[in-house]
Amino acid sequence: xxxxxxxxxxxxxxxxxxxxxxxxxxxxxxxxxxxxxxxxxxxxxxxxxxxxxxxxxxxxxxxxxxxxxxxxxxxxxxxxxxxxxxxxxxxxxxxxxxxxxxxxxxxxxxxxxxxxxxxxxxxxxxxxxxxxxxxxxxxxxxxxxxxxxxxxxxxxxxxxxxxxxxxxxxxxxxxxxxxxxxxxxxxxxxxxxxxxxxxxxxxxxxxxxxxxxxxxxxxxxxxxxxxxxxxxxxxxxxxxxxxxxxxxxxxxxxxxxxxxxxxxxxxxxxxxxxxxxxxxxxxxxxxxxxxxxxxxxxxxxxxxxxxxxxxxxxxxxxxxxxxxxxxxxxxxxxxxxxxxxxxxxxxxxxxxxxxxxxxxxxxxxxxxxxxxxxxxxxxxxxxxxxxxxxxxxxx
Numbered sequence: 001x002x003x004x005x006x007x008x009x010x011x012x013x014x015x016x017x018x019x020x021x022x023x024x025x026x027x028x029x030x031x032x033x034x035x036x037x038x039x040x041x042x043x044x045x046x047x048x049x050x051x052x053x054x055x056x057x058x059x060x061x062x063x064x065x066x067x068x069x070x071x072x073x074x075x076x077x078x079x080x081x082x083x084x085x086x087x088x089x090x091x092x093x094x095x096x097x098x099x100x101x102x103x104x105x106x107x108x109x110x111x112x113x114x115x116x117x118x119x120x121x122x123x124x125x126x127x128x129x130x131x132x133x134x135x136x137x138x139x140x141x142x143x144x145x146x147x148x149x150x151x152x153x154x155x156x157x158x159x160x161x162x163x164x165x166x167x168x169x170x171x172x173x174x175x176x177x178x179x180x181x182x183x184x185x186x187x188x189x190x191x192x193x194x195x196x197x198x199x200x201x202x203x204x205x206x207x208x209x210x211x212x213x214x215x216x217x218x219x220x221x222x223x224x225x226x227x228x229x230x231x232x233x234x235x236x237x238x239x240x241x242x243x244x245x246x247x248x249x250x251x252x253x254x255x256x257x258x259x260x261x262x263x264x265x266x267x268x269x270x271x272x273x274x275x276x277x278x279x280x281x282x283x284x285x286x287x288x289x290x291x292x293x294x295x296x297x298x299x300x301x302x303x304x305x306x307x308x309x310x311x312x313x314x315x316x317x318x319x320x321x322x323x324x325x326x327x328x329x330x331x332x333x334x335x336x337x338x339x340x341x342x343x344x345x346x347x348x349x350x351x352x353x354x355x356x357x358x359x360x361x362x363x364x365x366x367x368x369x370x371x372x373x374x375x376x377x378x379x380x381x382x383x384x385x386x387x388x389x390x391x392x393x394x395x
Contacts (some may be wrong), residue, residue: 001049002047002048002336003036003046003048003113003174004047005179006041007175008038008041008160008225009040009042009225013047014037014039016035016044016276016279017035018032018033019121019210019317019320020032020347021212021316021317022316022320024316025311025312025316025344026371027054027212030320035047035049035217037275042219042221042222043225043275044217044275044276045215046214053130055213068276069202080109082245084116085177087192091163091192091257093342098119099123099190101160101162101189102122102160102163104163105165105166105392106125106169106183106188107126107169108125108136108144108165109127110127110136110139111133111137111139113137113167114140121163122146124145124161125142125143125145126145126152128147128148130220133233141349148199156186159186161187161188162187162189162190163190163191163192164183164190164191166183166193166194167192167193167194167255168253170218171214171216172215177230182233183364189259190200190256190257190259191227191257191258192256193223194254194255194256195223195253196209196217196241196253197239197253197254197284198275199219199252199254199273199278200252204370204393206287206293206317207286207368208313208314219271221271221275222273222275223254225268227258228266231263233258233266234256234257235257235356240252240254292394293318293322296392297318298368299390302326302328302392304327304363305330305361305362306328306330306362306366307331307332307361307377308331309323309333309365309380310334310367310368311334312373314368315369315371318368319345322370325345329345329347330347331350331356331362332345332347332350333351334351345356352379354383357383361388363388363390364390365380365383365390367380367389367391367392370392371392372384373393
């Protein structure tokens with residue numbers, strides 16, 4: 001799939017950057033992400049995203065936000081609970097819960113977020129994971145359509161909702177203008193959108209915004225241009241800095257509320273920095289951070305038996321953009337049961353076992369993750385006298 005024409009304004013796209021990946025689990029062994037920008041409306045996006053069928057398979061079968069519907073006890077992630085509570089307060093403050101009689105969430109995960117509104121209005125979700133759909137009904141009494149948004153639109157074109165809830169969804173959509181227009185057809189009043197933003201992005205994890213599942217890279221500027229084109233006016237926006245939480249791939253973010261409006265009545269705000277300026281600065285800082293990481297990898301001697309712990313987005317970037325692949329990698333660890341037994345960088349993925357240390361199968365363990373580094377340090381610190389533990393970040 002190649003995008004060379006802007007979905008928002010029809011402008012011709014200019015390539016501004018390219019990033020290599022290796023061993024993207026469930027997608028491709030080698031992939032170069034080409035980032036383009038529309039000089040007219042300042043939209044920034046992946047020009048060669050993975051096709052919908054391939055991504056749908058990943059969402060349906062390898063969801064990172066999946067819950068066990070057969071478990072005796074299920075608890076939501078603490079950070080996720082903080083996020084949903086914050087988003088509800090934003091909607092209550094900006095839109096008002098009394099103004100909402102029906103709500104649709106696209107990408108509804110376990111149904112937990114919808115359950116927070118179920119005593120206020122009629123709620124419904126769209127979710128590709130069968131496990132999540134079963135969990136939503138079992139634990140929260142929330143009904144969901146199991147499938148992709150396009151599939152739902154084809155089968156339920158008449159039903160309308162006062163509020164459509166899009167939390168960390170729009171960055172995944174290859175044709176955002178077409179998607180919002182489809183949402184508009186089943187929306188009577190408001191849309192809530194939260195997306196990662198380049199307006200204030202820390203470079204804690206280099207190139208984290210260039211996530212293989214993320215097609216669009218938003219700023220307040222280009223999101224407002226998109227929504228105006230679809231007939232929505234910005235009511236308010238909050239910059240979400242992920243206070244008291246780790247700054248992961250999806251943060252900082254912008255929480256936004258929009259109302260249907262005559263397009264000709266909508267006046268755009270003038271930003272202090274253009275989307276192009278923000279993106280260019282982010283790339284520059286990420287490249288410097290990758291140089292720092294390379295200097296750490298250089299300290300790992302080539303003859304040492306190396307275990308790499310992590311097979312996610314960050315590890316895929318490290319494999320492709322540093323000399324890590326040239327090291328003597330003998331083990332790849334990951335706790336995800338769905339990944340174990342598969343190959344990553346040509347090595348079979350397995351769970352961590354202390355037998356590898358006792359039997360001296362490994363000399364060095366590299367923690368190739370940002371978001372989980374702290375947790376993995378707690379697991380490995382007791383082995384620090386027997387094996388070298390390499391971390392990449394000061395957390």
